[in-house]
Amino acid sequence: MQKKWWMESVGYQIYPKSFYDSNHDGIGDIKGIYEKLDYLNHLGVNLIWICPFYDSPMDDNGYDVRDFYNVYSEFGTLEDVKELITKAHGLGIKVVMDFVLNHTSDEHxxxxxxxxxxxxxxxxxxxxxxxxxxxxxxxxxxxxxxxxxxxxxxxxxxxxxxxxKIFSDKMPDLNWKNPKVRQEMIDVGKWWLELGIDGFRIDAVSHLDRARLIDIKNQKDKYPLDWTKFSNLPKVHDYLKILNESLFKPYDVLTIGEVGGQATIEEAKKYAGFESNELSMVFNFDHNWCNNLFDITNPKKLKTNVVDLKKTFDKWQKAFATDGWMPLNWLNHDQPRLMSQYGDYKYPLESGKMLATALHMMRGTPFVYQGEEIGMTNYPFEDVNDFDDISSRATYIYELEKTPDDPVRALKVASLRSRDNARTAMQWSKDLYGGFSLEEPKISNNRNYKRINVASQLNNNNSLLNHYKKLIDLRRFSAYKDIITYGAYEQIDIENEDLYIYKRILDDKVLLIINSFSKKKLTYDMSHFEITNIVISNYKDQKLKNKTLILRAFESIVFEIKESL
CATH class of the missing domain: 3.90.400.10 (Oligo-1,6-glucosidase; Domain 2)
Structure with a gap:
C-alpha cells in the first residue's frame, strides 16, 4: 500500500470568521489563525483546513467567490496568508484551503x-x-x-x-463543459500552490456535471429537489482526472473532495480509490444523521441510532480497507455541534471523550472541527434573525409554510439543523465574548463560554481538550502509531444497540476499542481476550470482575490484547 504524509496526519478545520479576531472588529481573521497556531501545535495537529477566505460578498459565508486571487478584506491580506503559511510550515503544520469549483459569486x-x-x-x-x-x-x-x-x-x-444556481441566487453555477472554465480553475489552483498551500478541500465536487434538462415528475412540490440531476454524474470523473493530471499530481498535493450524503461506496471509490487518479480522499456525511433529529423539536428528545451509526462506519471502513483512504470527522461547518448531536448533556465529559476515542482510533485521517475539542454545543436561537446562514433561513421559511400558525415550531426545527450551530465564536476563555474578541462579535457567541472554553481545560489533565491531545499523541508519536494509522479495522457485535466495539490489527498486535453509547451500566464478556495494556480510557479506573467488564455511563476504553484460542 502506498503511504503519504497525509495518512499520518491529524487535521483541524478552521472557520476563519469565527475562530479568532486579532484586530478586534468583531470578526475572525487570518492573523487570528496565525496567533493561534501555537495552540494548534500544542494540541498536536499537523494539518489545518481553512474554509474560504477569498474575496466575497459573503452571501454564503465565503463560498460565493468574487475574486479567486484575493482575500476578503475583513479577513486580511495576501501578505497575512503568506505569513500564516510560513509560520505553519515552521511548526510542521501543512495548510489546506477550500477550492470552490462549482460556482462563483454573481459579482465575479x-x-x-x-x-x-x-x-x-x-x-x-x-x-x-x-x-x-x-x-x-x-x-x-x-x-x-x-x-x-x-x-x-x-x-x-x-x-x-x-x-x-443549485445553491443561492447569488451563486451562479460554472459550466464545466467549457474547457476555458476548466483551464481557469487549473490556473487558480496553480497560483495558490505556488504561494505555498499544501492542498485543497474541494467544495461541492460531486456537482460539476448536469443531467439532461427534463422536468422531475412530482405532484407535491413546485420545485422538487432531486440530487441525481446534479450530483455524482459521469463527467465529474472526467473533469477530476483532468485536474489531477494538470494540477494535483504535478504538485503532489492532498485533495479532499466533499461528496455529501448521496454518493455510493462505488462512486466514492471512483473519486478516491488509490488507482482512481482523481482525489486523495472524500468526505461523506452518511454518519452525520444517525438519529431522530428530523422527527423532533425538543433537543432533549434526541436519540442516537447506534446500530445505524456502526453499520455506516463499518460500510465505509470496509470499502476503503485496502484500495483507498478516508478522512475521519464527526462534523464540519455544515452540521450541528457534535455534543448536541451525539453527546449527552448530563454526561458531557464522559460522552465527549467517548465520541473522540470512537472516531480517532479508526483507520483514516482524523479531522477536529474548531471547538469540538472543548465540547462546544449548539446555539440557543431565539429569533429567526439570529440566523446568519442562508440555508437556515430557508429551512425556517419552509417549515413556517407547513405550519403558518406555529412560528415557534419552525424556529425550533431550523435551529436543531442549522449550520450556524457550528459557526459560533470559538470559546477561548471565560473573558467577555469568550476571548474571541474585545468587541461584540458579528457572529453568534454562545453564552456558555464561561463554562466551556480552552483556557479552563488547557492545564486540566482530565479535560476533554487533553483527551483529544492524548489521542493525537497516540496516533502520531506513540508505540501504537503504526497500528492506529495502518492497522486493519474489524467491527465486533454490530447489532449491539449500546456498544460500539472494534479491533485494530497489525501483524501480531491487536487493539480492542470499546465505546458505550449508553448512560446505563453495561457488561461485556472479556473471557476471549488477554489484556496486556490499557492504552487510553475516559475513566480513571476500569471495573473488570471475573473476566466481565463493567461499563459505566459512556465509558470508553482502548485495550491492547492477545486473543485467547
Whole structure:
C-alpha cells in the first residue's frame, strides 16, 4: 500500500470568521489563525483546513467567490496568508484551503461579463437557458429545486434568460463543459500552490456535471429537489482526472473532495480509490444523521441510532480497507455541534471523550472541527434573525409554510439543523465574548463560554481538550502509531444497540476499542481476550470482575490484547 504524509496526519478545520479576531472588529481573521497556531501545535495537529477566505460578498459565508486571487478584506491580506503559511510550515503544520469549483459569486467579473449579452465571450462560462413557454408565459427551463429552496434557476432581465444556481441566487453555477472554465480553475489552483498551500478541500465536487434538462415528475412540490440531476454524474470523473493530471499530481498535493450524503461506496471509490487518479480522499456525511433529529423539536428528545451509526462506519471502513483512504470527522461547518448531536448533556465529559476515542482510533485521517475539542454545543436561537446562514433561513421559511400558525415550531426545527450551530465564536476563555474578541462579535457567541472554553481545560489533565491531545499523541508519536494509522479495522457485535466495539490489527498486535453509547451500566464478556495494556480510557479506573467488564455511563476504553484460542 502506498503511504503519504497525509495518512499520518491529524487535521483541524478552521472557520476563519469565527475562530479568532486579532484586530478586534468583531470578526475572525487570518492573523487570528496565525496567533493561534501555537495552540494548534500544542494540541498536536499537523494539518489545518481553512474554509474560504477569498474575496466575497459573503452571501454564503465565503463560498460565493468574487475574486479567486484575493482575500476578503475583513479577513486580511495576501501578505497575512503568506505569513500564516510560513509560520505553519515552521511548526510542521501543512495548510489546506477550500477550492470552490462549482460556482462563483454573481459579482465575479466572469459573471458580470456573462450576463451582458448572449454573445459575450464569457457567456458560456455559466449555464444559461432561454427558458420555456407554458400557457403563453415564460418559465424556468426545468422544475428542479435548489439546495437552498425554490428553483435552481434564476431569471435575469438583462438578456431575458435564466442561469442555473443549485445553491443561492447569488451563486451562479460554472459550466464545466467549457474547457476555458476548466483551464481557469487549473490556473487558480496553480497560483495558490505556488504561494505555498499544501492542498485543497474541494467544495461541492460531486456537482460539476448536469443531467439532461427534463422536468422531475412530482405532484407535491413546485420545485422538487432531486440530487441525481446534479450530483455524482459521469463527467465529474472526467473533469477530476483532468485536474489531477494538470494540477494535483504535478504538485503532489492532498485533495479532499466533499461528496455529501448521496454518493455510493462505488462512486466514492471512483473519486478516491488509490488507482482512481482523481482525489486523495472524500468526505461523506452518511454518519452525520444517525438519529431522530428530523422527527423532533425538543433537543432533549434526541436519540442516537447506534446500530445505524456502526453499520455506516463499518460500510465505509470496509470499502476503503485496502484500495483507498478516508478522512475521519464527526462534523464540519455544515452540521450541528457534535455534543448536541451525539453527546449527552448530563454526561458531557464522559460522552465527549467517548465520541473522540470512537472516531480517532479508526483507520483514516482524523479531522477536529474548531471547538469540538472543548465540547462546544449548539446555539440557543431565539429569533429567526439570529440566523446568519442562508440555508437556515430557508429551512425556517419552509417549515413556517407547513405550519403558518406555529412560528415557534419552525424556529425550533431550523435551529436543531442549522449550520450556524457550528459557526459560533470559538470559546477561548471565560473573558467577555469568550476571548474571541474585545468587541461584540458579528457572529453568534454562545453564552456558555464561561463554562466551556480552552483556557479552563488547557492545564486540566482530565479535560476533554487533553483527551483529544492524548489521542493525537497516540496516533502520531506513540508505540501504537503504526497500528492506529495502518492497522486493519474489524467491527465486533454490530447489532449491539449500546456498544460500539472494534479491533485494530497489525501483524501480531491487536487493539480492542470499546465505546458505550449508553448512560446505563453495561457488561461485556472479556473471557476471549488477554489484556496486556490499557492504552487510553475516559475513566480513571476500569471495573473488570471475573473476566466481565463493567461499563459505566459512556465509558470508553482502548485495550491492547492477545486473543485467547
Amino acid at each position: 467579473p466572469w459573471f458580470i461579463e456573462s450576463r451582458k449579452a448572449k454573445n459575450n465571450p464569457y457567456r458560456d462560462y455559466y449555464i444559461w437557458h432561454d427558458g420555456k413557454m407554458v400557457d403563453d408565459k415564460k418559465v424556468e427551463p426545468t422544475n428542479w429545486g435548489s439546495f437552498f429552496g425554490g428553483s435552481c434557476w434564476n431569471y435575469d432581465e438583462l438578456t431575458d434568460s435564466y442561469y442555473m
